[in-house]
Amino acid sequence: MTHSVYINDPNGYGVEFLYEMPREMWENDIDAGINWLENLPAEGPEALVDRTDTPSFGQRQPEAVPAE
Numbered sequence: 001m002t003h004s005v006y007i008n009d010p011n012g013y014g015v016e017f018l019y020e021m022p023r024e025m026w027e028n029d030i031d032a033g034i035n036w037l038e039n040l041p042a043e044g045p046e047a048l049v050d051r052t053d054t055p056s057f058g059q060r061q062p063e064a065v066p067a068e
Helices: 030-035
Strands: 002-008 015-019
Touching: none
Parallel strands: none
Antiparallel strands: 002 015
16 A cells, blocks of 8 residues: 655645555555545644654454453
């Protein structure tokens, strides 16, 4: 599964960055992975923050251990 980011450079050219999402991010809920959107700041100090956290959609819940 891929996602794209579209930006306009200072000269007005459109640029597309395409990246492949890791399987563990979307494998349990592909619809949520396809529809994931996060608007990021484009200016100011917030635009320089380098985050590495990514959501995982439809994570499987750990199986309950039966009580003895």
